[in-house]
Amino acid sequence: MSTPPLTHPDTRPPTPLPPLAGGEHGPNTLRPLLATVLDALRDGAAERHGPLPAGGPARIDQRTRAAAEPVLPDEGTGAHHALRTLVHTLAQGAADPADPLCAAHLHTPPLALAVAADLAASALNPSMDSWDQAPAASTLETLVTRALAAEIYPHHTEPDALVTTGGTESNLLALLLARERHGHIQIVCGTNTHHSIHRAAWLLGLPQPLTVPAPNGTIDLPALRQILTDLHPPLLVTATAGTTDTGHIDPLTAIADLCATHHAELHIDASYGGPLLFSPTRRTALNGLDRAHSVALDLHKLGWQPAPAGLLAVPDTTHLAPLGHTADYLNADDDTEAGLPDLLGRSLRTTRRPDILKTAVTLKALGRTGLATLIDHTCAAAHHLARLVENHPGLELHGQPTLTTVLFRPTGAPDHTVADIRRTLLTQGTAVLGRARANGRLWLKATILNPHTTPDDLETLLKLVEGSTRR
Numbered sequence: 001m002s003t004p005p006l007t008h009p010d011t012r013p014p015t016p017l018p019p020l021a022g023g024e025h026g027p028n029t030l031r032p033l034l035a036t037v038l039d040a041l042r043d044g045a046a047e048r049h050g051p052l053p054a055g056g057p058a059r060i061d062q063r064t065r066a067a068a069e070p071v072l073p074d075e076g077t078g079a080h081h082a083l084r085t086l087v088h089t090l091a092q093g094a095a096d097p098a099d100p101l102c103a104a105h106l107h108t109p110p111l112a113l114a115v116a117a118d119l120a121a122s123a124l125n126p127s128m129d130s131w132d133q134a135p136a137a138s139t140l141e142t143l144v145t146r147a148l149a150a151e152i153y154p155h156h157t158e159p160d161a162l163v164t165t166g167g168t169e170s171n172l173l174a175l176l177l178a179r180e181r182h183g184h185i186q187i188v189c190g191t192n193t194h195h196s197i198h199r200a201a202w203l204l205g206l207p208q209p210l211t212v213p214a215p216n217g218t219i220d221l222p223a224l225r226q227i228l229t230d231l232h233p234p235l236l237v238t239a240t241a242g243t244t245d246t247g248h249i250d251p252l253t254a255i256a257d258l259c260a261t262h263h264a265e266l267h268i269d270a271s272y273g274g275p276l277l278f279s280p281t282r283r284t285a286l287n288g289l290d291r292a293h294s295v296a297l298d299l300h301k302l303g304w305q306p307a308p309a310g311l312l313a314v315p316d317t318t319h320l321a322p323l324g325h326t327a328d329y330l331n332a333d334d335d336t337e338a339g340l341p342d343l344l345g346r347s348l349r350t351t352r353r354p355d356i357l358k359t360a361v362t363l364k365a366l367g368r369t370g371l372a373t374l375i376d377h378t379c380a381a382a383h384h385l386a387r388l389v390e391n392h393p394g395l396e397l398h399g400q401p402t403l404t405t406v407l408f409r410p411t412g413a414p415d416h417t418v419a420d421i422r423r424t425l426l427t428q429g430t431a432v433l434g435r436a437r438a439n440g441r442l443w444l445k446a447t448i449l450n451p452h453t454t455p456d457d458l459e460t461l462l463k464l465v466e467g468s469t470r471r
Contacts, residue, residue, distance in 0.1 A: 106244065
């Protein structure tokens with residue numbers, strides 16, 4: 001028996017409803033739309049002519065407004081027109097991390113296979129807050145998070161990890177778990193610590209973190225020893241494996257030793273540097289990581305995932321118990337007792353995407369060897385850039401890269417000239433470099449995250465800087 005059509009209060013023929021992405025027929029619906037999207041991405045990138053659109057904020061704002069307005073018309077333009085117009089505009093006006101000259105931030109060019117997996121996640125649209133919304137996705141998340149936690153804590157029997165939106169959420173969760181273990185806690189961190197630690201302490205009503213000097217980009221150990229001697233537990237020291245400004249890694253083993261001596265807990269923000277674990281030749285830089293009470297890791301940095309792809313790992317799944325929460329419509333006690341997995345304690349968020357799918361596809365497709373190759377190539381490119389700077393008579397190098405961040409500046413240039421060079425390149429759309437303050441001076445920051453970057457690309461980058469210096 002067929003279902004009668006829904007009736008409308010007027011006599012006009014009903015407007016066809018737009019198709020859905022899921023179900024048996026969803027892929028056939030998506031196919032022509034994806035062709036429009038891919039064409040628009042290609043054409044927009046071609047018209048951009050570089051890593052960033054030229055003209056600065058005012059010109060890009062004007063162009064984007066012209067394409068987007070009216071944002072909510074009375075009559076829609078149709079799917080293909082809307083996709084073609086706005087995707088083209090976004091691509092033309094993008095800072096494209098796939099361009100080797102886009103090297104300012106921890107802003108990675110995602111792997112094509114991870115983006116393809118992310119499309120599937122969007123089409124299926126599981127919500128990771130109850131099993132009946134994400135049956136297979138919940139199992140996949142359990143498998144992958146525990147496997148990654150085991151990489152960090154290989155000698156523990158039940159390590160676990162939560163999926164987060166990135167280092168900021170991971171650090172917030174780490175401080176929250178420490179507070180819940182002790183009722184209150186004093187945070188001790190270096191001046192090199194990511195700003196999210198201070199923000200998390202504020203959000204959680206904790207005392208302002210006590211900061212330890214980091215004169216060479218890493219925590220000063222004698223200063224840390226002194227401050228721990230002067231304080232009383234409960235204490236949480238936060239160390240960093242891959243600082244945002246320089247990529248430096250704190251002396252993790254020595255810090256863990258001090259924490260053990262003074263009965264302090266340890267959280268390590270390895271959002272940037274954590275993926276070195278996949279590289280046999282570089283993982284020793286993370287010695288001591290497994291001694292932390294919690295570790296933050298971002299695979300949308302040196303993991304080449306579309307954002308977000310963050311994790312917070314702990315050495316034992318019982319450490320996550322304080323996050324447990326019950327909402328009867330999602331994880332009623334009798335459902336849990338009957339065997340339905342309880343997902344609500346796996347995040348502070350309720351509705352959340354199955355972000356683990358793209359990571360699972362990447363791990364399975366590339367394996368340890370493939371991931372190590374990407375990491376080693378990218379680190380090698382950063383070292384090559386450092387050598388080019390060292391050999392350039394008009395440039396000064398801050399120091400050899402620890403990860404993939406290289407700081408440099410024109411020799412003898414005042415800070416305002418360094419800032420002007422960066423803004424000139426941005427306005428021209430020829431290169432995207434960051435800025436960092438170290439040793440009391442302003443530096444240009446190149447964060448190399450594109451494994452396809454060539455020596456010629458790096459020489460071009462320095463030529464562009466040199467040309468802007470002469471202006």
